[in-house]
Amino acid sequence: MGSNAGPNPYGNLLTTLSVNNVEYKYYDLTRLGIQYHKLPYSVRVLLEAGIRNCDNVQVLESDVQKILNWEQNQNDPNGVEVAFRPGRVILQDFTGVPAVVDLAAMRDAVKAMGSSYEKVNPVCPTDLVIDHSVQVDFSGSSDALEKNQALEFERNKERFMFLKWGAKAFKNMLIVPPGCGIVHQVNLEYLARVVFNNEEQLLYPDTVVGTDSHTTMINGCGVLGWGVGGIEAEAVMMGLPMSMVLPQVVGYKLSGEMSQYTTSTDVVLTITKNLRQVGVVGKFVEFFGPGVSKLSIADRATISNMCPEYGATCAFFPVDDATIQYLRQTNRGEKTTAYIEAYLKAVGLFRNYQNQNEDPVFSEVVELDLGTVTSSMSGPKRPHDRVAVVDMKKDFRECLSNKIGFKGYGIPAEKLDVTVPFVFENNEYILRHGSVLIAAITSCTNTSNPSVMLGAGLLAKKAVEVGLTVAPYVKTSLSPGSGVVTYYLRESGTIPFLTKLGFDVVGYGCMTCIGNSGPLPEPVAEAVEKGDLVCAGVLSGNRNFEGRINPHLRANYLASPLLVIAYAIAGTVNIDFETEPLGIGTNGPVFLRDIWPLRDEIQAVEQQYVIPAMFQEVYSTIQQGNTRWNQLEAPEGLLYPWDEESTYIKNPPFFDGLKPNPETVQPITDASVLLNLGDSVTTDHISPAGSIARNSPAARYLAGRGLVPKDFNSYGSRRGNDAVMARGTFANIRLVNKFLGKAAPRTIYLPTGDEMDVFDAAERYRDDSKAIIVLAGKEYGCGSSRDWAAKGPYLQGVKAVIAESYERIHRSNLVGMGILPLQYMDGQNAESLGLTGRETFSIPINDDLQAKQTLEVTTSSGLQFQTLVRIDTEVEVAYYKNGGILPFLLYKGFTCTQIIIILKEEQCC
Template identity: 50%
Template sequence: MKPGNQNSYKSLKSISIDGKNYKYYSLSEAEKNGLEGIAKLPKSLKVLLENLLRYEDDLSVTKSQIDAIKLWLKDKKSSTEIAYRPARVLLQDYTGIPAVADLAAMREAVKEKNKDPNTINPLSAVDLVIDHSVQVDKSANSDSFEKNVDIEFQRNGERYSFLKWGQQAFNNFRIVPPGTGICHQVNLEYLSKVVWSEKFNNEDYLFPDTLVGTDSHTTMVNGLSVLGWGVGGIEAEAGMLGQPISMLIPEVIGFEVKNKMPEGTTATDLVLTVVKMLRDKGVVGKFVEFYGEGLKNLTLADRATIANMAPEYGATCGFFPIDDETLKYLRFSGREESTVKIVEAYAKEQGLWVSDGIEFTDTISLDMSTVVPTISGPKRPQDKVLLTDASSEFKKVFKEATKRTKQNISKVENTDYDIKDGSILIAAITSCTNTSNPNVLIGAGLLAKKAVELGLQTKPWVKTSLAPGSQVVTDYLEKAGLNVFLDKLGFNLVGYGCTTCIGNSGPLPENITDAIQKENIYAVSVLSGNRNFEGRISPHIKANYLASPPLVVAYALAGHMEFDLYKDPLGQNKNGKDIFLKDIWPSNKEIEDTLRDALNADMFIKRYSNISEGPKQWQEIKTENTSIYNWDESSTYVKKPPFFD
């Protein structure tokens, strides 16, 4: 970080935190020196303003850009373009490899001009998390995870070798190996600091933690008050090389939350409600910022779930202010106490701490006590369906999509069962959207426990899987003793990665796909992901429904989308009494009590203390300890970019 040389508003000040001095660009000082009224700005715009104050150089960042944010308060919108420099860049393996290849090619070009190739490095901190390559080839067995990892490394050996070379070759560049977690969850639980610190001229500077990422759901980290969103590869590379991102000062929609969610509802129900509301409102290209007395009733994990789905509700980001819950989560996830003290002191000093009196472009309000169990589908995240209506709504969807009034039935070879239109063939607990939230994962585990104890079983045609975004998830499920019950229902661990959520659901059994094709079955998936476009989850699945992890388990027990979870029995107990969903649905108190005993900060510290090691397959990859990559001319994947030829 090299600050600008202008400082027109004389905002550079010092602050002492825990006995250590830091420099920072003070928003209150800038307000005194000419930026009147900026205390009323949305918190997200204050982050942008601090960025401009820090980098003002009269070249890329001018005084007029800074003034434009002050003037935003007049009309609550602006046509001014600003030069924004995020503190760091987050990559995943699919979109990150071209960026690393470009850096490697730049090094070679520099060497050919008899210069030192080691001068080519990212200028901003870059983290690349390998999470997009694991596929659910094996499932519903105790060894599914190990087998899927083996297959992943066989498929991706060349790519992983290249990335491992980059890990040792470049400064400011970290790799999180395969089998560790999903980039957004790792970002939330470990990489993010909320307030960033860097040295310049031997002095420590504090500023808001910000980032861009090469994945649309980078927005998840806004739940932790870290401003970030997804960008294309060119913008990400510009950020890596210290270049500003050009953007319009956005409109900011204030989303007021009131009261708290009722018993039996989950963060998934809440976020699907928010998605529908904001899609109807129209927030494309805008920031959304959450405020109101209901914030205190949202855990950080709940906020992250809402922030994650910003692309689905169309916003650039869904930002939450810093408050006591932010600090609680930082401690809870094993961050150092010194980091927590810096965040609190800096946020309060800068006016980034939660407060009233903010002026927004427009506002919208939700009374969270009105949220009810909800799913979304069959083709778009905003197609909200109340769980009470799910059975009847599916009947309508099926008739509209197939023009059939009678369901086709198809015998599955070498089995004693049939599948038919509406059969659920994939039930996946997947995606950082929900697996970052311990409440819904513990909820799924408790539901599985009650189901197993009452003798319920997953329907045999359902392909089940559990792919959390962090190894901490399996640690706390194991400590709570709930993993065994999920395993008994087929929700065995298949990998730590995106899997089904991005279409890496793996093949269905051959006899199932034959049965689908034979009778043109209108098949269904239920997943705890964030996207459900037709064809995305599996080429054989026509209708995809987003649901909370407990509902994913419930639908695996039901086996068909016309099953009414409120009225139809899931089975019978040993006394012949019908078992309904309400009989196995865990209470909020059960979830909270289990979570309190199962999850602690030491789990995060232990898992992330050796984050760069990776599984044995990663450790066994041999790479040359060189600054120049040895391109394989015969490769059809990792090719030298031709820009410098």
């Protein structure tokens, strides 16, 4: 850390370890005694990072003591703040492009200040995997993969050239080219170190934060990691320590064993619903108990992957023998595996799940017998709304007639059985409520798991052999998480049967789950619109929020890859598999139970075909890219040559107009409400990633730049262009604004009462020099860790949000962009206070701002009410007072050493 860092007060814990005649160094935390051994394993990892980085500048000795005294401090009602330095940062391209754009813009700003711009580089090792750009434009054909990848490069050439420039221009940054797989699977199979071994032969646990909420998947192999906002990730990349509140740790005890008919997907959907009910927002979850040893690393990763859906910060599985075996299976190397195992055992971070004497102290304990888990799905609108498969038909029928909500569509009785005939490829078909129109084996949640992927392959084989087929209008797709999946599906002989049912490989990346499902065939889409039908998508993903998967699908269900195929064959979710046949085969009716592969059968195939050689072959060339990537000619130089005509990459305005010193914090006076929102407004509602509607402000902007609709691409692909993203903010067609009482990306401009697009209203308020705020309910900003969900409102001029509660990552993103997050006091909300949203609001914020202080908001109606400032730590106070993280980096210095000196002077750590 340079000459300003002091000696480590815990240097006496530094010792040596000999493994295969190599001497390694490590900090022996076991010398801390019984207090250490009582800590949850996840907290032990935090403690190790604190001790190793302790210099009383960046990480204070008091930080270490707070973590060591976790058992007492975790229940502090005011929260105990500690500093944490992750070992690395991981990005995907949707969120990574804006981060690299900001770094490029920062170099320009530093140069303008007359400083050494070449020093603007990630300090923390950073990996970026390009995986979110490919769409399912083509499916159900052998050339779908090639066509989709060709379109991906055609649409994203500018973005890819920019990222290729970044790979050369910035130090300490690795970029994995497109077509290699999904970021979290590549992380699990290749990038994860599990234990770092630095140039000084110092061993320490791998820890990671990432700009995707499902970064938590890496917890499945014993790497502590979670998702953060892109803005916060940029600060970590630049060497800033994270300020975090010491979490409670919920112990989740697993016992028993899965039945022959259940999958890891069923387990995770059960756990997701369970933990949502328990309430684990802001907490760590750590798994223990004898049942864990019955789960493969891929099974554990599936459970950890869905962590954002049950609301925890992370879901940790400490390393055990199965983890070490997984590292061997994924070709990590015997030398590496040997020091990982030896170090973790020496430092007390290696678990034997059968030995209850190793169980630590937890904040609370929740239990699940794996033998009680049954076949499950989740939907139709939220990932934690689990439905047992045996109840699916009944549940779906109830959802149709239930009042509009998370489990309802409000379809009147006379329209429940409406049918719409249509012609597709010269044949007539009929659509009804519940018709399956998209069936996608997709996303990191399941495609990392050989058991469910091979299970799907075996089910497809049996289905084809008895003569079952999938209707040609159902959009079927298979997007593996890495080339390893295709490898073992091919070697096991199941690929031809998947292909026969239409599940051809369409791309390697996050596709349908992120909303890159591509369009439905026009006759199908027209039939849906004509009948106002509630048609369905079934996907092996982790997100199914309204408007995310496809604008024509109002019901979306998360399911295992096996059930994705089953529902594709059935053609409807309005079916009871227990009493109704899946379809008519060669010899008559076929029930799902007739072709369902047993768990033992799947595991036998997995043991035979998932071998280390596959991982070696796939990952040995991963950084070399492919022909299209290698042919891209990226700009040269350390400063990016911005193209003013580009509609993909644009120099952002975040550093424009900065004064030599930060301005004082000003009160928010007579602010109008831009939007009055309810509960569970997701980052997809705030900043959609999918297609750009032709009648939207973003479409008008692109059309004004000479583009035609087929070239609009998606919001996700245009995250490097602030002009598009500001116009795309609150542009989700499923956004429900109380001012309108219906789903639409529009609002009321209150001074005149005119209805208009949200962006246009924000522009009107800006022209009138009027401050604007947003009102919201519970869980504001849940869903993906999307930094544009904070950047977009900032560019629209939003000064504050008043909500009942916030999703963890989105709250920190708001602070990072200088937007004030306020929270109603317990038991209060807009309705209970009698707020209509048509009042104006005055918020007396000033330079005396304190973390978690109480502020009294005054409205034009005369109502006054108390709110809690959700700026949770002193470091966040410093960010907010400087206008956000990005201005903070410029004002306080852009190297780690400069920043930590300032933080020490301001006593912000």
